[in-house]
Amino acid sequence: MTIIHLTMDFIIPKKLIEVYSKSTHERALGYDEPLNLEMAEKKLNQYAQTQMYAGFKRLAICKIWKDDELVGYCLPRKIADSERRGFLIEDGLDWYRLGTIFILPEYRGQGIIETVVKQFTIKYPNLVWKNCALNIASATAAKKAGMVFSHNVYHSADNKSWSFENVDDCYFGYQVFKTPVKQGVDILINKPTHLL
């Protein structure tokens, strides 16, 4: 039986450098230019030292393993207060993202994301998934992992503003999926007044 498991730390195994370099060739991840192995190692070391990636503090450079084979990575983080409106988060709970996520092409379509989400949400139950426009594999993976479509976000042509509506000068930016909020948590927080 194969086991998918995660390691949540900032350790950089040698294979991660190769996997990260490959991911920078992936158009869906939007890297400006692909990184060779040397550049990829430098970047990873920088991220490990600062624990910052794309301006946000990360929980880990999360390694995704299939048995003892490194098959992908993600860069999880907590959702910042400034982002809650865009993600339509109105409760008082902490929410998280897996962040940039990548599975090696030869391991795709095996439902690995479903297990990643299952394991990650044991400790971080409230998860948002941002799916860039037209990334069908990513949207499918989110749904298979039990996440529910929340809303679309549109950008203005100059990228300076965004909207929940497809107004004239906007183009489709991304979709947001979320784990359903656990009813039990809601009930505990919003204790009915007649029980007080």
Ligand SMILES: CC(C)(COP(=O)(O)OP(=O)(O)OC[C@H]1O[C@@H](n2cnc3c(N)ncnc32)[C@H](O)[C@@H]1OP(=O)(O)O)[C@@H](O)C(=O)NCCC(=O)NCCS
């Ligand atoms: C998106 C991604 C993380 C999904 O990971 P995954 O472990 O393959 O997810 P799943 O196994 O649940 O497969 C999801 C869908 O991917 C598609 N898929 C299947 N095999 C595939 C392959 N070899 N290559 C590309 N997509 C494939 C299928 O539509 C699949 O759904 P289906 O099984 O119902 O047909 C992975 O495709 C990936 O790393 N893509 C490049 C980076 C990226 O887009 N990251 C997400 C940014 S928002």
